[in-house]
Amino acid sequence: MTQDLENNSSNSAQKSGTELVYLGLGSNLAQPKAQVEQAINALSVLEGTRVVAVSSLYGSKPMGPQDQPDYVNAVLALETSLEPLTLLDALQAIELHSGRVRKAERWGPRTLDLDILLFGQQVIECDRLTVPHYGLKQREFVVLPLAEIAPDLVLPDNTELATLAKTIAPNGLTKLTQ
Numbered sequence: 755m756t757q758d759l760e761n762n763s764s765n766s767a768q769k770s771g772t773e774l775v776y777l778g779l780g781s782n783l784a785q786p787k788a789q790v791e792q793a794i795n796a797l798s799v800l801e802g803t804r805v806v807a808v809s810s811l812y813g814s815k816p817m818g819p820q821d822q823p824d825y826v827n828a829v830l831a832l833e834t835s836l837e838p839l840t841l842l843d844a845l846q847a848i849e850l851h852s853g854r855v856r857k858a859e860r861w862g863p864r865t866l867d868l869d870i871l872l873f874g875q876q877v878i879e880c881d882r883l884t885v886p887h888y889g890l891k892q893r894e895f896v897v898l899p900l901a902e903i904a905p906d907l908v909l910p911d912n913t914e915l916a917t918l919a920k921t922i923a924p925n926g927l928t929k930l931t932q
Contacts, residue, residue, distance in 0.1 A: 771835055800834075831901070905919075
């Protein structure tokens with residue numbers, strides 16, 4: 755079930771001085787569903803931000819090494835007055851608080867993964883952050899939950915999210931019951 759905290763189908767933030775940001779959330783360790791729910795709670799009290807929508811929780815197969823537990827994923831929309839790298843620092847602090855240890859292994863198991871998918875219509879490329887997220891269009895566990903909360907969204911490259919959602923293979927993605 756989509757949690758709509760504010761009717762928000764616009765691509766731009768509702769308040770001046772804020773950006774509408776979409777985050778991907780995922781976990782496959784240490785009670786993944788609880789990890790994602792705790793991250794949503796932490797984001798709801800993050801200074802300079804306001805959560806406006808949260809997708810349903812989804813179960814997905816891991817990317818990369820398959821010898822790890824399945825993931826719980828969600829997408830969240832928030833309005834923020836924070837700058838992109840300041841928000842990234844806050845997300846990494848939430849990950850650290852959840853017990854996340856960053857390892858060299860890509861796509862390995864993790865207690866919590868918080869990714870900035872979109873930051874308004876900005877295109878950002880620096881050593882610490884790439885927005886739109888490089889895997890946004892290829893990952894069913896991002897596209898389908900994002901389409902649930904923002905069906906009319908148009909990406910910075912003018913790709914319609916609804917088109918992506920209709921064509922992406924679900925790859926075993928399942929909506930979890932609450």
